[in-house]
Amino acid sequence: MRGLIELWGVFVSTIAGMIRGGRPKGEIVRQMHAIGNKSMLFIAVTLGFIGMVMIYQACMQFNRVTGDLSQVGVQFIRLVTSDFAPTLTGMMLATRVGAGIAAEIGSMKVTEQVDALRMSGVLPVDYLIVPRFIASVVMTVVLTTLGGAIMYVAGGLTAHYQFGVNLKIFFDLSLLNPAHLSLGLVKAVTYGAAIPVVSGFCGLRAKGSSEGVGWATTAAVIGSSLAVLLLDFILSVAGFFVLGEALR
Amino acid sequence: MIELAAVRKRFGRHAVLDGIDLQVPTGARLGIIGPAASGKSVLLKLVCGLLRPDAGQVMIDGTDITERSEEGLAATRARIGFLFQNYALFDFMTVGDNVAFPLARRGGLAEDEIARRVSARLRAVGLAGNEAKMPAELSGGMKKRVGIARATIAHPEIVIYDEPTAGLDPVTTSKVYDLLRADQETTGATVIAVSSDVEALCRFVDTVAFLYQGKIRYQGAAQTLTDAPDPVVRQFVRGDLEGPLEG
Incomplete structure (x- = not known):
C-alpha cells in the first residue's frame, strides 16, 4: 500500500515537473530516439507476426463454422485499433523500455549519482523521469500506429494468400469509427505514461549494489506489464460505458 | 554553524545513530573518524538533508532543515559542496560537464565563464x-x-568530504589535502571530512569527532587525538589489535 502511495507521488511529481521545467536540454529528443526509434523493429516484427497468427487462427475457426470470411478483416481492424495495437505495443514497451529505464535510473541510484543531482538542487523526478515520460507518451502513440498498421497488413496478406480472402473485402474500413480510434489513442497515451512512471519509480527505489539494480529491473518489467493489463481492463470497461454502442 | 541535536537514525532494526549532538562552528574544519559501518557517511548525508533523521534536529545557521521538502532544501544544498565516497560522477557526462554541473544549474554565468572556471578547477586538481x-x-x-x-x-560555504583520499597513494593523498586546505583558507568554508586515513586527516582538520556505536564517543583537538583519555579511541587511532574496541 505504501508503495502504491509512493508511486502515485512519483506520478504527481512527474506532472508537476512538466510544468516546473528544469529538464536537461535535448533530453526529450534523445529519449524519443531511445524509446521510439530503437523499439521500432521489435514492435514491427512482434505485432506483424501476432497479426498473422491471429488471422490464421480466426480464418481456420470461421472455415470450420460458417466458411464466410468476409467479416474477418472488418472486425479485425476494429479490434486492432481499439485494443490489440495499443495493448500489445504497451506490453512490448513495458519489457524493453521499462527494463532500460529502471536499469539506468537504478544504477544512478546505487552509485549515488541521484544524490549528486539532489545536491546540485535538481529534483531527480524532473531530471530523470519527466523527459522519459514525455518521450514515452509521444513514441507509444507513434509505435502503436505503426504496429497496428503492420499487424493489419500482415493479417490481410495472410488471409489473402492462405485463405483466398479478397484484399478489397479484408481492408474494408467502413465499420471503423472515431470511437475505436479514440479508445485506442487513450490507451496508447495511458500506457506511454504508465511505463516510465512505474519503471522510474522502481529505479529510484533501487538499493545496495548491482543486486538492487537487478531487483529494480525485474520489478519494473513486472510492474509495467501489470499496469498495462490493468489499465487495459479499466479503459476497456470505461470505454464501453462512455462510448457505448459506437464500439459494438 | 552546523548543529545536530539528539539525532537518531535507524535502518530497519539497526540504530546507526543513537543520539548525536554535534556543533561545527562556521569556518571550522571537523574530521569524523570511526570504525567501518559506524554511521559516518549517514551523518554526512543527514547534514545536507539527503537523509532525514528519525528523531532530533539538524540546523544550519539556526534553521532546522529536518522538516523541509526537497524543493525547500534546494537553497540550503546550493550552499553545500559534497564529495561522495564513490565519486558519484555522472557517467553520461564528460569530466568538464560534471565539474560544470553545479555552476550550470545555479545559472547566472555565461558558458564561456563556466568553461574558464572548469579549466582552472581541473588544473588545480592536476587534471x-x-x-x-x-x-x-x-x-x-x-x-x-x-x-x-x-x-x-x-x-560553497560548507564542504563535506566523504573519504577524500580513499584509494590514493600517499603522495597524492598529501597533494589532495594540501589542495583542500588551500581551498578552505581561501574561501573560509566550514569543512566536515570523513576519512579512514586518520593520520592524514588529522593534519588537515582542527578537531576530530570519534563515532562509535551510534554516539560521538570523543571530540577534541586533532593534534592530541593519540593521547585521548578514552582507551577505545586510543586503540582505534593506534590500530592496536588488543583492547576494548568491539567489532
Missing part, C-alpha cells in the same frame, strides 16, 4: 586538459579529484 574525457576513462584517483573539483567549483 588539466581532461575536460572531454568520460568518467569511465579515468582511474579511481582521477575520479576522486574530479569529484573534489565538482564539490568545490561553486565555492
